[in-house]
Amino acid sequence: MQTDRWPGLELRHLIALRAIAAEGSFGRAATSLGYTQSAISQQIAALERIVGTRVVSRPGGPRRVSLTEAGRVLQCHAEGIDARLQAAYADVAALAAGSAGPLRVGTYQSVGARVLPTLLRRFGTAWPDVDVSLTESADDGELLALVECGELDVSFCVLPMPAGPFEAVELLRDPYVLVVPAGSPLARRVRPPTLSELVELPLIGYRQCRTALKVESHLRVAGREPRIVFRSDDNGTVQGLVAAGVGVALVPRLTVDASDPAIALVEPGGQIPPRLIGLAWHRDRRRSPAAAALVEEARAVCREFEGRTAAA
Amino acid sequence: MQTDRWPGLELRHLIALRAIAAEGSFGRAATSLGYTQSAISQQIAALERIVGTRVVSRPGGPRRVSLTEAGRVLQCHAEGIDARLQAAYADVAALAAGSAGPLRVGTYQSVGARVLPTLLRRFGTAWPDVDVSLTESADDGELLALVECGELDVSFCVLPMPAGPFEAVELLRDPYVLVVPAGSPLARRVRPPTLSELVELPLIGYRQCRTALKVESHLRVAGREPRIVFRSDDNGTVQGLVAAGVGVALVPRLTVDASDPAIALVEPGGQIPPRLIGLAWHRDRRRSPAAAALVEEARAVCREFEGRTAAA
DNA sequence: AGAGTCGATCATGCAGACTGATCGCTGGCC
DNA sequence: GGCCAGCGATCAGTCTGCATGATCGACTCT
Numbered sequence A, B: 001m002q003t004d005r006w007p008g009l010e011l012r013h014l015i016a017l018r019a020i021a022a023e024g025s026f027g028r029a030a031t032s033l034g035y036t037q038s039a040i041s042q043q044i045a046a047l048e049r050i051v052g053t054r055v056v057s058r059p060g061g062p063r064r065v066s067l068t069e070a071g072r073v074l075q076c077h078a079e080g081i082d083a084r085l086q087a088a089y090a091d092v093a094a095l096a097a098g099s100a101g102p103l104r105v106g107t108y109q110s111v112g113a114r115v116l117p118t119l120l121r122r123f124g125t126a127w128p129d130v131d132v133s134l135t136e137s138a139d140d141g142e143l144l145a146l147v148e149c150g151e152l153d154v155s156f157c158v159l160p161m162p163a164g165p166f167e168a169v170e171l172l173r174d175p176y177v178l179v180v181p182a183g184s185p186l187a188r189r190v191r192p193p194t195l196s197e198l199v200e201l202p203l204i205g206y207r208q209c210r211t212a213l214k215v216e217s218h219l220r221v222a223g224r225e226p227r228i229v230f231r232s233d234d235n236g237t238v239q240g241l242v243a244a245g246v247g248v249a250l251v252p253r254l255t256v257d258a259s260d261p262a263i264a265l266v267e268p269g270g271q272i273p274p275r276l277i278g279l280a281w282h283r284d285r286r287r288s289p290a291a292a293a294l295v296e297e298a299r300a301v302c303r304e305f306e307g308r309t310a311a312a
Numbered sequence C: 001a002g003a004g005t006c007g008a009t010c011a012t013g014c015a016g017a018c019t020g021a022t023c024g025c026t027g028g029c030c
Numbered sequence D: 001g002g003c004c005a006g007c008g009a010t011c012a013g014t015c016t017g018c019a020t021g022a023t024c025g026a027c028t029c030t
Helices: A011-023 A026-033 A037-051 A069-097 A109-114 A116-126 A140-148 A195-200 A210-220 A235-243 A288-312 B011-023 B024-032 B037-051 B069-097 B108-115 B116-126 B141-147 B196-202 B208-220 B235-243 B288-311
Strands: A103-109 A131-136 A152-159 A166-174 A176-181 A202-203 A226-231 A247-251 A262-264 A275-282 B102-107 B131-136 B154-159 B166-174 B176-181 B202-205 B229-232 B250-251 B265-267 B273-283
Touching: A011 A026, A011 A037, A026 A037, A026 B235, A037 B108, A037 B288, A103 A140, A103 A288, A109 A116, A109 A131, A109 A235, A109 B288, A116 A131, A116 A288, A116 B108, A131 B154, A140 A152, A140 A275, A166 A288, A176 A235, A202 A235, A202 A247, A202 A262, A202 B196, A235 B265, A275 A288, A275 B037, A288 B102, B011 B024, B011 B069, B024 B037, B102 B141, B102 B288, B108 B116, B108 B131, B108 B235, B116 B131, B116 B288, B141 B166, B141 B273, B154 B166, B176 B235, B202 B235, B202 B250, B235 B250, B235 B265, B273 B288
Parallel strands: A103 A131, A103 A152, A202 A226, B102 B131, B102 B154, B202 B229
Antiparallel strands: A152 A275, A166 A275, A176 A247, A176 A262, B154 B273, B166 B273, B176 B250, B176 B265
């Protein structure tokens, strides 16, 4: 343990450092932690004595203090340690709940509608004791944040992931399709529309989805700004707007309910890279047998799913 | 910080837990930490009060204590936190040393002889202030352990790496070649020798190299046990033994000094996957500009190197 | 049954963490 | 230019709480 390098270092020192970084002042950090300014002053003094370097630069006078470079490095590691403690807490809590404990899964609409039903049904028969709880969000970054702080055990996500203490497996490649009204002339076309044709169309887009931004910037490569006539994060709404003739939508196939007679799907021409859907978990957390089984089951379900759509 | 989940938790509790896991007894853990048994007893009691679960199972009587499952989970996270603290220490120490500080690089013989000279020469002219110190080992696991505890900044390694808090880039693919004595009939063969022919030959192997084991098990697939007539970890020795006619050696091309007139190189037939050489660093440590530059320079050097050998 | 080993517990002593008050410094304001 | 407000450093005092040492109870092995 750190015994041999930084004897005397305590978590409370790192907590104080972090509070100072957040508040920009010893006094405010103190009140935010329920201490007095004097206590914080002494804690930082102790910390600096331990690490042997100044970690907070005090400009003097009524100016905000800031971390030195060493302080910033230290704070970064403090965040990592904090994350690890959160993971430990989540693990111990999960262990205390036992195998009957909840398995908390993050998901979003498209995955939820297509692969989750099958997955949950199969998993439920294999692990009847585990009760799965779902958390849905339109933005997978939000879900990953919950995974990071231990409030979710696994979560669907779009690959590549933002940086963080995560591990993930790729589940399936979800190609983009163009959703058009059923009667549209586009639906009868033989040649797929090119990227530059796509840019000309009135598009219905998402509001805050990370993948949607990527697709739009992809369209932008064609030279012109895509014309987004409406934004919604609800797949049903997007599809309904297309059916109503408001515009067309370039969306991952999984988000589409293909049985809707009011719309038709068109393969877009330009090579738009498919959306990669994965299943992610906390790198540093213990993988419970149930969670591991869920991941395996999800892979199996998605393999079948891809096989089916490829055959169709 | 953990303030909000486990108030009162201190590093010393985790240290005590770890000592108990290592020693198997409160008393021995106490003496190993310089405490009394009573103190350890109270620390574990406090820890269990904080996390809300028993973390050490005390069988009673003169039997070894052991960690409960929760305890083991906690200890695993404690190791991670310890590693993070070591990384923090290394980072702060490196920062204190300034840009003139040492850049400690782990390497092994073959890389050292072929790519390091060029790399160091170029890096030295670009970063004259940085003094690079080298640590050599025949086993890259040893080097990675030094990276993990912060005593090396970057290290060459063979991919895929053992698990650990590492990141790495692939530098080059190093194909295996068969080293035979210069006069050997093998050197004049047109068709490359097959795997099953290789197994028949007297082989000179390595002693403790992780990659060597992989190659030998690869040969074993051919059905028969390869006949290792001698083992050495020194590339020069291996090559000398081949030259002396003791046997032949199946080694990565980088380890061979091709200018030696006493030996000849033969392309082996069976598809032996090439050795992948990478450069690894600690995932959680700050990448100093010098270290990042070294990595980039190494990639450049190896790209050229591969181009040259591919052309030859 | 007795000896020996181990952890739990209790009273005690003490280090060190926090408090509250005070001082010195700096920048902004009149 | 002088005053004031805000900030951190410092110091003495208090008190929490950690470690100590002795003792007790539990258990195993002989």
